[in-house]
Amino acid sequence: MFRKFGILILAVMFLGSMAWIPSLDLVDAAAKCACGKDCKCEHCMTGKGECHCKPGEKGCTCGKGCTCEHCRTGKGECKCHAAVVEKTKPTSDADYAKTMTSKAGIFKASYTSDPDAIPVNQMISWKLKVETADGQAVKDAEISVSGDMPEHGHGLPTEPKVTKNCGDGTYLVEGIKFSMPGWWIMSFTIKAGGKTDTVTYNLQLK
Ligand SMILES: [Cu+2]
Structure with a gap:
Protein backbone atom coordinates (compact mmCIF):
# COMPACT_ATOMS: atom_id res chain seq x y z
CA MET A 1 0.00 0.00 0.00
CA PHE A 2 2.69 2.46 1.06
CA ARG A 3 4.86 1.41 -1.83
CA LYS A 4 2.08 2.03 -4.32
CA PHE A 5 1.52 5.42 -2.78
CA GLY A 6 5.23 6.20 -3.12
CA ILE A 7 5.24 5.24 -6.77
CA LEU A 8 2.19 7.39 -7.33
CA ILE A 9 3.91 10.37 -5.74
CA LEU A 10 7.01 9.81 -7.87
CA ALA A 11 4.85 9.61 -10.98
CA VAL A 12 3.08 12.84 -10.10
CA MET A 13 6.41 14.57 -9.43
CA PHE A 14 7.79 13.30 -12.74
CA LEU A 15 4.78 14.54 -14.71
CA GLY A 16 4.92 17.79 -12.81
CA SER A 17 8.52 18.36 -13.81
CA MET A 18 7.68 17.55 -17.45
CA ALA A 19 4.95 20.17 -17.38
CA TRP A 20 7.41 22.72 -16.04
CA ILE A 21 9.97 22.44 -18.81
CA PRO A 22 8.06 24.22 -21.60
CA SER A 23 6.69 26.88 -19.30
CA LEU A 24 10.21 27.71 -18.09
CA ASP A 25 11.23 28.03 -21.74
CA LEU A 26 8.39 30.46 -22.26
CA VAL A 27 9.39 32.60 -19.32
CA ASP A 28 12.94 32.69 -20.61
CA ALA A 29 11.85 33.50 -24.15
CA ALA A 30 9.50 36.19 -22.96
CA ALA A 31 12.34 37.80 -21.07
CA LYS A 32 14.24 38.20 -24.34
CA CYS A 33 11.49 40.06 -26.09
CA ALA A 34 11.69 43.79 -26.59
CA CYS A 35 8.02 44.65 -27.13
CA GLY A 36 6.43 47.06 -24.75
CA LYS A 37 3.31 44.93 -25.19
CA ASP A 38 2.95 41.19 -25.42
CA CYS A 39 3.18 39.74 -28.87
CA LYS A 40 2.79 36.09 -29.74
CA CYS A 41 5.43 35.87 -32.44
CA GLU A 42 7.54 32.72 -32.52
CA HIS A 43 10.49 34.65 -31.19
CA CYS A 44 8.58 35.79 -28.17
CA MET A 45 6.83 32.53 -27.45
CA THR A 46 9.74 30.17 -28.02
CA GLY A 47 12.86 32.31 -28.09
CA LYS A 48 13.64 31.00 -31.59
CA GLY A 49 14.99 33.31 -34.23
CA GLU A 50 15.12 37.04 -34.18
CA CYS A 51 12.37 39.46 -33.26
CA HIS A 52 11.38 41.31 -36.45
CA CYS A 53 9.01 43.99 -35.23
CA LYS A 54 9.66 47.43 -36.54
CA PRO A 55 9.07 50.22 -34.06
CA GLY A 56 6.10 52.30 -35.12
CA GLU A 57 4.91 49.76 -37.67
CA LYS A 58 1.23 48.83 -37.47
CA GLY A 59 0.92 49.05 -33.77
CA CYS A 60 4.18 47.36 -32.99
CA THR A 61 6.07 48.56 -29.97
CA CYS A 62 8.98 46.13 -30.19
CA GLY A 63 12.41 47.63 -30.14
CA LYS A 64 13.37 44.69 -32.34
CA GLY A 65 11.66 43.40 -35.41
CA CYS A 66 9.39 40.44 -34.75
CA THR A 67 7.26 38.75 -37.38
CA CYS A 68 4.25 38.08 -35.17
CA GLU A 69 0.85 38.59 -36.80
CA HIS A 70 0.30 41.67 -34.71
CA CYS A 71 3.42 43.33 -36.02
CA ARG A 72 2.97 42.31 -39.65
CA THR A 73 -0.72 42.99 -40.02
CA GLY A 74 -1.68 45.12 -37.06
CA LYS A 75 -4.28 42.51 -36.02
CA GLY A 76 -4.79 41.61 -32.43
CA GLU A 77 -2.68 42.54 -29.49
CA CYS A 78 1.07 42.40 -29.26
CA LYS A 79 1.97 39.84 -26.58
CA CYS A 80 5.70 40.38 -26.18
CA HIS A 81 6.88 41.07 -22.70
CA ALA A 82 8.49 44.38 -21.95
CA ALA A 83 11.62 43.09 -20.28
CA VAL A 84 14.49 42.44 -22.63
CA VAL A 85 17.75 41.02 -21.48
CA GLU A 86 19.81 43.76 -23.12
CA LYS A 87 17.50 46.41 -21.75
CA THR A 88 17.26 45.15 -18.20
CA LYS A 89 20.63 46.60 -17.27
CA PRO A 90 21.77 50.10 -18.04
CA THR A 91 24.57 50.00 -20.60
CA SER A 92 27.97 51.07 -19.33
CA ASP A 93 27.79 54.19 -21.50
CA ALA A 94 24.26 55.11 -20.33
CA ASP A 95 23.82 58.87 -20.22
CA TYR A 96 22.63 60.27 -16.90
CA ALA A 97 22.65 63.88 -18.08
CA LYS A 98 19.83 66.21 -17.12
CU1 LIG B 1 11.76 48.34 -8.92
Missing part, protein backbone atom coordinates in the same frame (compact mmCIF):
# COMPACT_ATOMS: atom_id res chain seq x y z
CA THR A 99 19.78 67.69 -20.60
CA MET A 100 18.92 65.34 -23.43
CA THR A 101 17.99 65.59 -27.08
CA SER A 102 14.78 63.83 -28.04
CA LYS A 103 14.89 60.56 -29.94
CA ALA A 104 14.32 62.08 -33.38
CA GLY A 105 16.32 65.18 -32.56
CA ILE A 106 13.34 67.56 -32.63
CA PHE A 107 13.56 68.87 -29.06
CA LYS A 108 16.12 69.41 -26.40
CA ALA A 109 14.91 69.25 -22.82
CA SER A 110 16.45 69.60 -19.41
CA TYR A 111 14.99 68.92 -16.02
CA THR A 112 15.57 70.24 -12.56
CA SER A 113 14.26 68.37 -9.58
CA ASP A 114 12.80 69.76 -6.39
CA PRO A 115 14.50 68.70 -4.16
CA ASP A 116 17.69 68.57 -6.18
CA ALA A 117 18.92 65.28 -4.69
CA ILE A 118 16.14 62.96 -5.80
CA PRO A 119 14.71 61.08 -2.82
CA VAL A 120 13.05 57.66 -2.87
CA ASN A 121 9.44 57.23 -1.77
CA GLN A 122 8.67 60.88 -1.56
CA MET A 123 6.45 62.99 -3.80
CA ILE A 124 8.59 65.40 -5.77
CA SER A 125 8.19 67.76 -8.71
CA TRP A 126 10.35 68.48 -11.72
CA LYS A 127 10.63 71.43 -14.00
CA LEU A 128 11.13 70.53 -17.61
CA LYS A 129 12.59 73.12 -19.94
CA VAL A 130 11.81 72.39 -23.57
CA GLU A 131 13.60 73.88 -26.55
CA THR A 132 13.74 73.18 -30.23
CA ALA A 133 16.95 71.63 -31.52
CA ASP A 134 18.23 75.13 -32.33
CA GLY A 135 17.50 76.51 -28.88
CA GLN A 136 14.10 78.25 -29.24
CA ALA A 137 11.82 77.91 -26.20
CA VAL A 138 8.84 75.63 -26.89
CA LYS A 139 6.00 77.41 -25.13
CA ASP A 140 2.93 75.45 -26.16
CA ALA A 141 3.88 71.81 -25.71
CA GLU A 142 1.60 69.00 -24.65
CA ILE A 143 3.67 66.69 -22.50
CA SER A 144 3.00 63.24 -21.14
CA VAL A 145 5.18 61.57 -18.56
CA SER A 146 6.08 58.00 -17.79
CA GLY A 147 8.62 56.39 -15.49
CA ASP A 148 9.93 52.87 -15.70
CA MET A 149 12.26 50.48 -13.90
CA PRO A 150 13.35 48.19 -16.73
CA GLU A 151 15.13 45.76 -14.43
CA HIS A 152 11.93 45.12 -12.51
CA GLY A 153 9.27 45.60 -15.16
CA HIS A 154 7.29 48.19 -13.25
CA GLY A 155 6.66 51.87 -13.48
CA LEU A 156 6.07 54.69 -11.04
CA PRO A 157 3.49 54.26 -8.29
CA THR A 158 2.06 57.66 -9.29
CA GLU A 159 0.88 59.30 -12.51
CA PRO A 160 2.88 62.47 -12.85
CA LYS A 161 1.40 65.25 -14.93
CA VAL A 162 2.30 68.67 -16.20
CA THR A 163 0.29 70.92 -13.90
CA LYS A 164 1.59 74.27 -15.05
CA ASN A 165 2.91 75.79 -18.24
CA CYS A 166 5.21 78.52 -17.00
CA GLY A 167 5.00 80.24 -20.39
CA ASP A 168 8.71 80.48 -21.04
CA GLY A 169 9.23 76.96 -22.28
CA THR A 170 9.32 75.44 -18.81
CA TYR A 171 6.69 73.10 -17.46
CA LEU A 172 5.98 72.03 -13.91
CA VAL A 173 5.61 68.28 -13.55
CA GLU A 174 4.01 67.20 -10.30
CA GLY A 175 3.30 63.83 -8.76
CA ILE A 176 6.62 62.11 -9.35
CA LYS A 177 7.46 59.41 -6.81
CA PHE A 178 10.20 56.85 -7.24
CA SER A 179 9.25 53.85 -5.17
CA MET A 180 12.71 52.32 -4.79
CA PRO A 181 16.40 52.87 -5.36
CA GLY A 182 18.00 51.68 -8.58
CA TRP A 183 17.93 52.44 -12.29
CA TRP A 184 14.94 54.41 -13.51
CA ILE A 185 14.03 55.74 -16.93
CA MET A 186 11.89 58.86 -17.20
CA SER A 187 10.27 59.57 -20.57
CA PHE A 188 8.59 62.75 -21.65
CA THR A 189 6.59 62.67 -24.85
CA ILE A 190 6.49 66.20 -26.16
CA LYS A 191 3.98 67.36 -28.74
CA ALA A 192 4.43 70.82 -30.20
CA GLY A 193 4.17 72.53 -33.57
CA GLY A 194 2.62 69.42 -35.12
CA LYS A 195 5.58 67.27 -34.09
CA THR A 196 5.91 64.63 -31.42
CA ASP A 197 9.12 63.31 -29.94
CA THR A 198 10.28 61.67 -26.75
CA VAL A 199 13.03 62.69 -24.38
CA THR A 200 14.37 60.00 -22.07
CA TYR A 201 16.48 60.36 -18.96
CA ASN A 202 18.37 57.72 -17.03
CA LEU A 203 18.48 58.00 -13.28
CA GLN A 204 20.40 56.03 -10.71
CA LEU A 205 18.73 56.47 -7.34
CA LYS A 206 20.26 55.59 -4.03
Whole structure:
Protein backbone atom coordinates (compact mmCIF):
# COMPACT_ATOMS: atom_id res chain seq x y z
CA MET A 1 0.00 0.00 0.00
CA PHE A 2 2.69 2.46 1.06
CA ARG A 3 4.86 1.41 -1.83
CA LYS A 4 2.08 2.03 -4.32
CA PHE A 5 1.52 5.42 -2.78
CA GLY A 6 5.23 6.20 -3.12
CA ILE A 7 5.24 5.24 -6.77
CA LEU A 8 2.19 7.39 -7.33
CA ILE A 9 3.91 10.37 -5.74
CA LEU A 10 7.01 9.81 -7.87
CA ALA A 11 4.85 9.61 -10.98
CA VAL A 12 3.08 12.84 -10.10
CA MET A 13 6.41 14.57 -9.43
CA PHE A 14 7.79 13.30 -12.74
CA LEU A 15 4.78 14.54 -14.71
CA GLY A 16 4.92 17.79 -12.81
CA SER A 17 8.52 18.36 -13.81
CA MET A 18 7.68 17.55 -17.45
CA ALA A 19 4.95 20.17 -17.38
CA TRP A 20 7.41 22.72 -16.04
CA ILE A 21 9.97 22.44 -18.81
CA PRO A 22 8.06 24.22 -21.60
CA SER A 23 6.69 26.88 -19.30
CA LEU A 24 10.21 27.71 -18.09
CA ASP A 25 11.23 28.03 -21.74
CA LEU A 26 8.39 30.46 -22.26
CA VAL A 27 9.39 32.60 -19.32
CA ASP A 28 12.94 32.69 -20.61
CA ALA A 29 11.85 33.50 -24.15
CA ALA A 30 9.50 36.19 -22.96
CA ALA A 31 12.34 37.80 -21.07
CA LYS A 32 14.24 38.20 -24.34
CA CYS A 33 11.49 40.06 -26.09
CA ALA A 34 11.69 43.79 -26.59
CA CYS A 35 8.02 44.65 -27.13
CA GLY A 36 6.43 47.06 -24.75
CA LYS A 37 3.31 44.93 -25.19
CA ASP A 38 2.95 41.19 -25.42
CA CYS A 39 3.18 39.74 -28.87
CA LYS A 40 2.79 36.09 -29.74
CA CYS A 41 5.43 35.87 -32.44
CA GLU A 42 7.54 32.72 -32.52
CA HIS A 43 10.49 34.65 -31.19
CA CYS A 44 8.58 35.79 -28.17
CA MET A 45 6.83 32.53 -27.45
CA THR A 46 9.74 30.17 -28.02
CA GLY A 47 12.86 32.31 -28.09
CA LYS A 48 13.64 31.00 -31.59
CA GLY A 49 14.99 33.31 -34.23
CA GLU A 50 15.12 37.04 -34.18
CA CYS A 51 12.37 39.46 -33.26
CA HIS A 52 11.38 41.31 -36.45
CA CYS A 53 9.01 43.99 -35.23
CA LYS A 54 9.66 47.43 -36.54
CA PRO A 55 9.07 50.22 -34.06
CA GLY A 56 6.10 52.30 -35.12
CA GLU A 57 4.91 49.76 -37.67
CA LYS A 58 1.23 48.83 -37.47
CA GLY A 59 0.92 49.05 -33.77
CA CYS A 60 4.18 47.36 -32.99
CA THR A 61 6.07 48.56 -29.97
CA CYS A 62 8.98 46.13 -30.19
CA GLY A 63 12.41 47.63 -30.14
CA LYS A 64 13.37 44.69 -32.34
CA GLY A 65 11.66 43.40 -35.41
CA CYS A 66 9.39 40.44 -34.75
CA THR A 67 7.26 38.75 -37.38
CA CYS A 68 4.25 38.08 -35.17
CA GLU A 69 0.85 38.59 -36.80
CA HIS A 70 0.30 41.67 -34.71
CA CYS A 71 3.42 43.33 -36.02
CA ARG A 72 2.97 42.31 -39.65
CA THR A 73 -0.72 42.99 -40.02
CA GLY A 74 -1.68 45.12 -37.06
CA LYS A 75 -4.28 42.51 -36.02
CA GLY A 76 -4.79 41.61 -32.43
CA GLU A 77 -2.68 42.54 -29.49
CA CYS A 78 1.07 42.40 -29.26
CA LYS A 79 1.97 39.84 -26.58
CA CYS A 80 5.70 40.38 -26.18
CA HIS A 81 6.88 41.07 -22.70
CA ALA A 82 8.49 44.38 -21.95
CA ALA A 83 11.62 43.09 -20.28
CA VAL A 84 14.49 42.44 -22.63
CA VAL A 85 17.75 41.02 -21.48
CA GLU A 86 19.81 43.76 -23.12
CA LYS A 87 17.50 46.41 -21.75
CA THR A 88 17.26 45.15 -18.20
CA LYS A 89 20.63 46.60 -17.27
CA PRO A 90 21.77 50.10 -18.04
CA THR A 91 24.57 50.00 -20.60
CA SER A 92 27.97 51.07 -19.33
CA ASP A 93 27.79 54.19 -21.50
CA ALA A 94 24.26 55.11 -20.33
CA ASP A 95 23.82 58.87 -20.22
CA TYR A 96 22.63 60.27 -16.90
CA ALA A 97 22.65 63.88 -18.08
CA LYS A 98 19.83 66.21 -17.12
CA THR A 99 19.78 67.69 -20.60
CA MET A 100 18.92 65.34 -23.43
CA THR A 101 17.99 65.59 -27.08
CA SER A 102 14.78 63.83 -28.04
CA LYS A 103 14.89 60.56 -29.94
CA ALA A 104 14.32 62.08 -33.38
CA GLY A 105 16.32 65.18 -32.56
CA ILE A 106 13.34 67.56 -32.63
CA PHE A 107 13.56 68.87 -29.06
CA LYS A 108 16.12 69.41 -26.40
CA ALA A 109 14.91 69.25 -22.82
CA SER A 110 16.45 69.60 -19.41
CA TYR A 111 14.99 68.92 -16.02
CA THR A 112 15.57 70.24 -12.56
CA SER A 113 14.26 68.37 -9.58
CA ASP A 114 12.80 69.76 -6.39
CA PRO A 115 14.50 68.70 -4.16
CA ASP A 116 17.69 68.57 -6.18
CA ALA A 117 18.92 65.28 -4.69
CA ILE A 118 16.14 62.96 -5.80
CA PRO A 119 14.71 61.08 -2.82
CA VAL A 120 13.05 57.66 -2.87
CA ASN A 121 9.44 57.23 -1.77
CA GLN A 122 8.67 60.88 -1.56
CA MET A 123 6.45 62.99 -3.80
CA ILE A 124 8.59 65.40 -5.77
CA SER A 125 8.19 67.76 -8.71
CA TRP A 126 10.35 68.48 -11.72
CA LYS A 127 10.63 71.43 -14.00
CA LEU A 128 11.13 70.53 -17.61
CA LYS A 129 12.59 73.12 -19.94
CA VAL A 130 11.81 72.39 -23.57
CA GLU A 131 13.60 73.88 -26.55
CA THR A 132 13.74 73.18 -30.23
CA ALA A 133 16.95 71.63 -31.52
CA ASP A 134 18.23 75.13 -32.33
CA GLY A 135 17.50 76.51 -28.88
CA GLN A 136 14.10 78.25 -29.24
CA ALA A 137 11.82 77.91 -26.20
CA VAL A 138 8.84 75.63 -26.89
CA LYS A 139 6.00 77.41 -25.13
CA ASP A 140 2.93 75.45 -26.16
CA ALA A 141 3.88 71.81 -25.71
CA GLU A 142 1.60 69.00 -24.65
CA ILE A 143 3.67 66.69 -22.50
CA SER A 144 3.00 63.24 -21.14
CA VAL A 145 5.18 61.57 -18.56
CA SER A 146 6.08 58.00 -17.79
CA GLY A 147 8.62 56.39 -15.49
CA ASP A 148 9.93 52.87 -15.70
CA MET A 149 12.26 50.48 -13.90
CA PRO A 150 13.35 48.19 -16.73
CA GLU A 151 15.13 45.76 -14.43
CA HIS A 152 11.93 45.12 -12.51
CA GLY A 153 9.27 45.60 -15.16
CA HIS A 154 7.29 48.19 -13.25
CA GLY A 155 6.66 51.87 -13.48
CA LEU A 156 6.07 54.69 -11.04
CA PRO A 157 3.49 54.26 -8.29
CA THR A 158 2.06 57.66 -9.29
CA GLU A 159 0.88 59.30 -12.51
CA PRO A 160 2.88 62.47 -12.85
CA LYS A 161 1.40 65.25 -14.93
CA VAL A 162 2.30 68.67 -16.20
CA THR A 163 0.29 70.92 -13.90
CA LYS A 164 1.59 74.27 -15.05
CA ASN A 165 2.91 75.79 -18.24
CA CYS A 166 5.21 78.52 -17.00
CA GLY A 167 5.00 80.24 -20.39
CA ASP A 168 8.71 80.48 -21.04
CA GLY A 169 9.23 76.96 -22.28
CA THR A 170 9.32 75.44 -18.81
CA TYR A 171 6.69 73.10 -17.46
CA LEU A 172 5.98 72.03 -13.91
CA VAL A 173 5.61 68.28 -13.55
CA GLU A 174 4.01 67.20 -10.30
CA GLY A 175 3.30 63.83 -8.76
CA ILE A 176 6.62 62.11 -9.35
CA LYS A 177 7.46 59.41 -6.81
CA PHE A 178 10.20 56.85 -7.24
CA SER A 179 9.25 53.85 -5.17
CA MET A 180 12.71 52.32 -4.79
CA PRO A 181 16.40 52.87 -5.36
CA GLY A 182 18.00 51.68 -8.58
CA TRP A 183 17.93 52.44 -12.29
CA TRP A 184 14.94 54.41 -13.51
CA ILE A 185 14.03 55.74 -16.93
CA MET A 186 11.89 58.86 -17.20
CA SER A 187 10.27 59.57 -20.57
CA PHE A 188 8.59 62.75 -21.65
CA THR A 189 6.59 62.67 -24.85
CA ILE A 190 6.49 66.20 -26.16
CA LYS A 191 3.98 67.36 -28.74
CA ALA A 192 4.43 70.82 -30.20
CA GLY A 193 4.17 72.53 -33.57
CA GLY A 194 2.62 69.42 -35.12
CA LYS A 195 5.58 67.27 -34.09
CA THR A 196 5.91 64.63 -31.42
CA ASP A 197 9.12 63.31 -29.94
CA THR A 198 10.28 61.67 -26.75
CA VAL A 199 13.03 62.69 -24.38
CA THR A 200 14.37 60.00 -22.07
CA TYR A 201 16.48 60.36 -18.96
CA ASN A 202 18.37 57.72 -17.03
CA LEU A 203 18.48 58.00 -13.28
CA GLN A 204 20.40 56.03 -10.71
CA LEU A 205 18.73 56.47 -7.34
CA LYS A 206 20.26 55.59 -4.03
CU1 LIG B 1 11.76 48.34 -8.92
